[in-house]
Amino acid sequence: MADCLFCQIVARRIPTEIVAExxxxxxxxxxxxxxxxxxxxxxxxxxxxxxxxxxxxxxxxGNALHLANRLARSYQLxxxxxxxxxxxGPEAGQSxxxxxxxxxxxxxxxxxxx
Ligand code: AMP
Numbered sequence: 001m002a003d004c005l006f007c008q009i010v011a012r013r014i015p016t017e018i019v020a021e022x023x024x025x026x027x028x029x030x031x032x033x034x035x036x037x038x039x040x041x042x043x044x045x046x047x048x049x050x051x052x053x054x055x056x057x058x059x060x061x062g063n064a065l066h067l068a069n070r071l072a073r074s075y076q077l078x079x080x081x082x083x084x085x086x087x088x089g090p091e092a093g094q095s096x097x098x099x100x101x102x103x104x105x106x107x108x109x110x111x112x113x114x
Contacts, residue, residue: 001046006098010044020071023063027071027103036106037075037082041067047099050088068103077105085113 001007008014010026019039020027030038041064047053053061068084082105087094 001098004046004098005096006040006042006100007046010042020067022067024060025064025067027067030102034102035104035109037077037103039071039075039103041071041101041103043099048097049094049099050086053099064101068101071103072105075105080105081109082106083109 005014009016009028016031017029018026019029020041024044025041026044027039027041030040043057043060043064045060047057065084072078072082082103085102085104086100087102
């Protein structure tokens, strides 16, 4: 999608700090980090929101969670804890309409979120 920010990142037209690429997924550092570790995991395929993910994306979504697990381990977040978040839709604060998981860690995270 030419007008999608994250598709531009997938196409390497917008520079980012990429930390992993595997299984139809790309992981890169959030430009406006909300925690010492803040990584976004996106499908390279354009899927606007979690609502648009279908049963055909089951493996992809499982791989996304597995990649979050792997990154949490490599960023040494497993003992202290970490959070994986998908914002879906306007009231959840989704601002980029390309499905993404946030991996957040490295500081205490409050609950419930605001
Ligand atoms: P959300 O609000 O859940 O849609 O999350 C979108 C995230 O994308 C925000 O945390 C932004 O800081 C992040 N973001 C926006 N533009 C970029 C970019 N060019 N590179 C990396 N992260 C970005």
